[in-house]
Amino acid sequence: MNDVRSILFKVKLAGHGVVNFDSGDQKFTWNALVSQGEKSRFDNVQFAKKRWYKNDQKDKNGDDIFDYKLVISADCLRHNVFVDDFLYQSPNVFSHPDLLYKMIATPSAVLRGYFFAREGKTSFKRKSSITITEAEQTNNAISTIETFSRSGKKEERDQETDTGDTTFFKRECVGEMTYEAMGAIDLRELQFVSMSELYDRLAVLPDDFDVYYRPILEKHLNSKLEKPGYFVIRSSAICTPEFGFAFTSDQQQALVREFFKRLLRTQVTKSAGGYAHVTEVKIKYVRDPLVDRVDSSEGWKALSKEADVEFLPFSFYEQYDHAKAIEIIKVQDEAIKKAKAEGKEKKLEEKKVKAEAKEARAKAQKA
Amino acid sequence: MQCVIIKFKGAGLFDQSKFSKDKVCDIGGMHDRKDFPRINVPVGSLSVRHIANLLHVLCGERPSPSVRRSLIRSNNAITDLARKARVRITSVTNKGKYIPETKTIRKAIDNAWQTSTHDIFLNGKRQPLRGLLYWERLKAYLGDELFGKFLELVGQLIGKDATSSRLENVVEILNANHLAKIRPFVDECMLCHRTAFAQLLLGDTATAAFNQVTNYLCRITVPKGIESICRIDGEIFLPVTAPDIDLLRNGTGVATFLEGGYAYVASVEDDYSENLISGTVLPVE
Numbered sequence: 001m002n003d004v005r006s007i008l009f010k011v012k013l014a015g016h017g018v019v020n021f022d023s024g025d026q027k028f029t030w031n032a033l034v035s036q037g038e039k040s041r042f043d044n045v046q047f048a049k050k051r052w053y054k055n056d057q058k059d060k061n062g063d064d065i066f067d068y069k070l071v072i073s074a075d076c077l078r079h080n081v082f083v084d085d086f087l088y089q090s091p092n093v094f095s096h097p098d099l100l101y102k103m104i105a106t107p108s109a110v111l112r113g114y115f116f117a118r119e120g121k122t123s124f125k126r127k128s129s130i131t132i133t134e135a136e137q138t139n140n141a142i143s144t145i146e147t148f149s150r151s152g153k154k155e156e157r158d159q160e161t162d163t164g165d166t167t168f169f170k171r172e173c174v175g176e177m178t179y180e181a182m183g184a185i186d187l188r189e190l191q192f193v194s195m196s197e198l199y200d201r202l203a204v205l206p207d208d209f210d211v212y213y214r215p216i217l218e219k220h221l222n223s224k225l226e227k228p229g230y231f232v233i234r235s236s237a238i239c240t241p242e243f244g245f246a247f248t249s250d251q252q253q254a255l256v257r258e259f260f261k262r263l264l265r266t267q268v269t270k271s272a273g274g275y276a277h278v279t280e281v282k283i284k285y286v287r288d289p290l291v292d293r294v295d296s297s298e299g300w301k302a303l304s305k306e307a308d309v310e311f312l313p314f315s316f317y318e319q320y321d322h323a324k325a326i327e328i329i330k331v332q333d334e335a336i337k338k339a340k341a342e343g344k345e346k347k348l349e350e351k352k353v354k355a356e357a358k359e360a361r362a363k364a365q366k367a
Numbered sequence: 368m369q370c371v372i373i374k375f376k377g378a379g380l381f382d383q384s385k386f387s388k389d390k391v392c393d394i395g396g397m398h399d400r401k402d403f404p405r406i407n408v409p410v411g412s413l414s415v416r417h418i419a420n421l422l423h424v425l426c427g428e429r430p431s432p433s434v435r436r437s438l439i440r441s442n443n444a445i446t447d448l449a450r451k452a453r454v455r456i457t458s459v460t461n462k463g464k465y466i467p468e469t470k471t472i473r474k475a476i477d478n479a480w481q482t483s484t485h486d487i488f489l490n491g492k493r494q495p496l497r498g499l500l501y502w503e504r505l506k507a508y509l510g511d512e513l514f515g516k517f518l519e520l521v522g523q524l525i526g527k528d529a530t531s532s533r534l535e536n537v538v539e540i541l542n543a544n545h546l547a548k549i550r551p552f553v554d555e556c557m558l559c560h561r562t563a564f565a566q567l568l569l570g571d572t573a574t575a576a577f578n579q580v581t582n583y584l585c586r587i588t589v590p591k592g593i594e595s596i597c598r599i600d601g602e603i604f605l606p607v608t609a610p611d612i613d614l615l616r617n618g619t620g621v622a623t624f625l626e627g628g629y630a631y632v633a634s635v636e637d638d639y640s641e642n643l644i645s646g647t648v649l650p651v652e
Binding site: 006023025029053091123182238286295332 | 462
C-alpha cells in the first residue's frame with residue numbers, strides 16, 4: 001500500500017444562533033439582494049457572515065431572487081481550533097528570542113504556521129499545513145433581524161446633550177443550526193521546517209535552533225528532533241538543496257493527532273449567545289491524489305478520538321549530500337546577497353526620487 | 368485528451384486600496400503594498416499566474432512568487448498547462464462585482480501604534496490619554512532609577528500606599544495639588560528624554576504615546592486590523608495528457624488557493640469536450 005500524501009477531513013457542527021458576524025458594511029449587500037420588504041434602513045445592524053446563491057426562479061418583476069446560507073468563516077474556525085494556544089498573535093514577541101521561540105516551537109505553531117517581520121530584520125515564515133473551508137449552513141433555518149437594547153449608565157459628557165448610554169440596535173438572529181466544513185492536512189508542508197532564506201520560507205534561524213527551538217519543541221513532542229541538513233523535494237525539478245530538518249514519521253503522526261484532538265473538541269461561542277460545536281469528523285487518507293478525491297464517497301471513516309489516526313506518511317523530502325550542497329549554496333548565498341543589496345539600492349533610489357518630487361512640488365507651490 | 372477538474376472554495380481576493388498601509392516582504396526587503404505591482408483580474412476569470420502557482424503545488428513543485436522577487440523559477444511546462452486551462456467562477460456577483468466581506472487580519476509587522484484614547488482629568492479639564500497607563504508600563508518607560516525616584520516622590524506627597532491606587536488617578540492628584548513640588552522631577556524626566564510623562568504630569572498634553580521602540584514592555588501596538596475581501600468559488604478545467612497526469616500524481620491532491628482558499632482535484636474526465644467546458648473562460652495573462 002502506498003504511503004499517505006495528505007489527509008482530507010470533513011467536519012459537521014451543530015449549534016444555536018449566529019456565531020460569526022460581519023461588519024455593518026454588509027447592509028449594502030443585504031439591501032441590494034433581499035426583497036423589498038426585508039430591506040433595512042438602519043446603520044446599527046449586526047449581520048451574520050453569509051454566502052449568497054442565485055435562485056433559479058425570478059420575482060414578479062423579472063429580477064433575480066437570491067438565497068443565502070449562514071457561514072462560520074474559515075478564519076473563525078481556525079482561530080477556535082487553536083484558541084488554547086493562540087488566543088491572539090502579537091508581533092511584539094518578535095522582540096525577544098525567548099518569547100518568539102516559546103510561541104513558534106509548539107505543535108500548534110508548526111501546524112498553523114506563522115509570519116513575523118520587521119524592517120531591517122529577517123522575517124520568519126511558515127506556511128500552514130492545514131487548509132480549511134468555511135463551515136456552511138446545511139439546514140433550512142432562516143435568519144431574521146431583531147431589535148435589541150443595551151443599557152448603560154447615565155453619564156455627563158462635555159459638549160454633548162445626550163446623557164444616556166442606553167442604545168437600541170439590530171442583530172441578525174437564527175435558531176438551531178447545522179454546518180459542514182471540509183479541509184486537508186498537507187503532509188508535504190508539515191514534514192519539513194525550513195531554516196534557509198533560499199525558498200523564501202525561513203521558519204527558524206539556524207543559529208537559534210539548538211539554543212531555543214530544539215529544546216522547547218522536543219519537550220512538546222516528547223521525542224528527539226532530527227539533525228538539520230540539506231534536503232530536496234523528491235519529485236521537484238528544482239534540485240537546489242534547502243537547509244532545514246524533517247520530522248520523523250512518528251512526529252508527523254503526533255502532530256496530526258494533535259490537530260484532530262483540537263478539532264474534535266472545537267467549540268465556537270459568542271458573547272451574544274450563539275454557539276456551535278463539532279459533532280462529527282470524517283477523515284480520508286490520500287495515497288493517490290487522482291483516486292482518493294474529496295468528492296468520491298469511498299474511503300471516508302468517522303473519527304471519534306485522535307488515537308484512531310494512524311498512517312505511514314510519504315516522505316516528500318530526501319537528504320542531499322552535504323559537501324555538494326555547500327558548493328551550490330555558496331553560489332545561492334551570493335545571489336541572495338546581491339538581491340538584497342539591489343533591493344536596498346532600489347529603495348534608496350525610490351526615496352531619492354520621492355524626495356526630489358516633493359522638493360519640486362514645494363518649489364512649484366512657492367513660485 | 369483527458370480533463371482534470373479542479374474545484375476551489377473560499378479563495379480570497381483583497382480589494383485594491385490606495386490607502387493601504389500593508390507591506391510586502393521579499394528577498395529585496397520590505398515594500399509598501401500600494402506601490403507594489405498587482406495582478407488585476409476581471410470578475411469571472413483568474414490570472415494564468417494564479418492557476419500556474421496552484422498547478423505547481425498540485426504537481427509537487429514549489430510555486431514561484433508572481434510579483435515578489437525570488438530566486439525560484441517557475442516550471443515552464445506547468446505554466447504552459449495553466450495557459451490552456453478554462454475557468455468557471457460560480458460565486459454570485461452584485462452589480463458586476465464580487466460580494467465583499469470583512470476579515471480580521473493579524474499584523475505581522477509591529478509598525479502601528481495604539482491610537483485609542485480615554486479621558487484623564489488634567490489642568491481642570493478632560494484630556495485624551497493614548498493607551499492605558501499603569502505602574503508596570505511606566506516602570507518600563509522610565510527605567511528603574513527614574514521610576515524609583517517617582518515612587519519616592521509619590522510616597523512623600525500622597526502617601527506610601529499610593530502605588531495601590533491606579534496610576535492615572537495618582538497623576539491626576541499630582542497635577543491638581545502638587546504641581547510646584549513635582550517640577551524638579553519633571554525637569555529630570557525632560558533631561559532623560561522621557562518628555563511624554565513630563566508633559567502628562569504638567570497637563571500640557573496627554574496624547575503623547577509612552578512608546579519606546581527598544582523596550583517592548585512599554586510598547587502598545589495594534590496587533591490586528593480589518594480588511595475587505597471577496598471570497599470566490601469555482602472550477603478550473605485542465606486539458607491533460609498522460610505525462611501531465613503523472614505530474615499531478617506527485618502532489619498531494621489539495622492546495623491552498625489565493626487567500627485561504629481550498630483547492631482540490633475533483634475529478635478526471637476521459638474526454639475534454641465542448642459540452643464540459645461550456646460557460647467557461649480563458650484565464651487572463
